[in-house]
Amino acid sequence: SQQGEEDPQALSIQEGENATMNCSYKTSINNLQWYRQNSGRGLVHLILIRSNEREKHSGRLRVTLDTSKKSSSLLITASRAADTASYFCATDRDSGAGSYQLTFGKGTKLSVIP
Amino acid sequence: SQTIHQWPATLVQPVGSPLSLECTVEGTSNPNLYWYRQAAGRGLQLLFYSVGIGQISSEVPQNLSASRPQDRQFILSSKKLLLSDSGFYLCAWSVLVDQPQHFGDGTRLSIL
Numbered sequence: 730s731q732q733g734e735e736d737p738q739a740l741s742i743q744e745g746e747n748a749t750m751n752c753s754y755k756t757s758i759n760n761l762q763w764y765r766q767n768s769g770r771g772l773v774h775l776i777l778i779r780s781n782e783r784e785k786h787s788g789r790l791r792v793t794l795d796t797s798k799k800s801s802s803l804l805i806t807a808s809r810a811a812d813t814a815s816y817f818c819a820t821d822r823d824s825g826a827g828s829y830q831l832t833f834g835k836g837t838k839l840s841v842i843p
Numbered sequence: 844s845q846t847i848h849q850w851p852a853t854l855v856q857p858v859g860s861p862l863s864l865e866c867t868v869e870g871t872s873n874p875n876l877y878w879y880r881q882a883a884g885r886g887l888q889l890l891f892y893s894v895g896i897g898q899i900s901s902e903v904p905q906n907l908s909a910s911r912p913q914d915r916q917f918i919l920s921s922k923k924l925l926l927s928d929s930g931f932y933l934c935a936w937s938v939l940v941d942q943p944q945h946f947g948d949g950t951r952l953s954i955l
Binding site: 759760762769770771772773774777817821830831832833834835836 | 849884885886887889892902931933935940941942943944945946947948949951
């Protein structure tokens with residue numbers, strides 16, 4: 730079953746606006762990661778936030794984590810046309826014998842209009 | 844620096860034919876390796892992962908198999924492809940299981 734679910738499924742904004750994407754998950758986690766995927770390409774890691782962290786920044790990206798609500802958000806400030814991509818959250822899960830694997834959501838498709 | 848290579852980029856195969864997709868990582872030792880499949884407009888489904896040579900864990904029972912003949916080589920195979928095997932296959936590596944994963948550019952597989 731899906732661990733992380735992104736919301737909204739699609740988002741269209743004007744260049745220069747901020748974009749906010751949300752991720753909800755069901756079970757406890759050790760960390761949550763956000764990835765970006767340009768059309769037809771592999772995923773690129775953006776930010777990893779651990780369960781004991783509440784907020785992390787990387788350039789124009791800001792990620793928050795609320796473990797009490799089992800949710801995370803990704804904020805992209807001052808968006809650019811080049812930010813057009815799909816964004817995925819990924820949560821770790823115990824796959825047995827102390828091994829943790831990532832479970833990806835279905836993603837939010839962001840379109841930034843020039 | 845570390846790089847990951849995945850080939851071919853696109854592949855069109857008839858139903859019932861065999862499959863071999865290869866992934867290699869450079870610039871690191873003993874990486875964790877992963878094979879994912881992504882259906883159109885969907886998230887990633889983990890197929891196989893490996894924490895060392897010859898160590899393969901399967902996440903989903905299916906028509907596919909994986910092998911790791913060398914430390915930085917991961918191969919996805921099938922003896923007989925099904926229509927349902929179509930999709931975008933991605934290879935990835937990480938230093939540790941709770942660290943970021945780094946992806947190749949994927950193979951678009953179409954089964955006719």
